[in-house]
Amino acid sequence: MAQTAHPPRLTAEAEAFLAENHLCTFTTLRPDGSPHTAPVRFTWDAATGIARVMTTVHRQKSRNILAAPGARVSVCQMVGWRWLTLEGTATVSTDRARVAEGIRRYTKRYWAPPPQPPGLAVVEIRVDRVLGN
Structure with missing residues (x-):
């Protein structure tokens, strides 16, 4: 995976929010173009601009990404407003x-290791856009 020249810069408040222990949503696109959204936990690496989601190669989210190399995805964390x-x-x-x-x-983020079923994989998201309030 090529590294982005400049990872997105987040405010200290946004970085602190992303470090909180919350469930999030992860959206990929199915081969027919329809969205697939699943609850996940993720980690954020501000230095590289990579968000990571642990999963297996058998899950729909992985299959969607593998079916469309370079696919765009989003991960969203929401608490109240x-x-x-x-x-x-x-x-x-x-x-x-x-x-x-x-x-x-x-x-480190969730204070316990993720489940480790057969086919364990990591989704690495090269973040190039950040939205929020």
């Missing part, structure tokens, strides 16, 4: 080092 949506292109990886990095970051 506060919300942030991170948009960008996504890849699915089963590479051991990338999955391990996803697990490390997930465990």
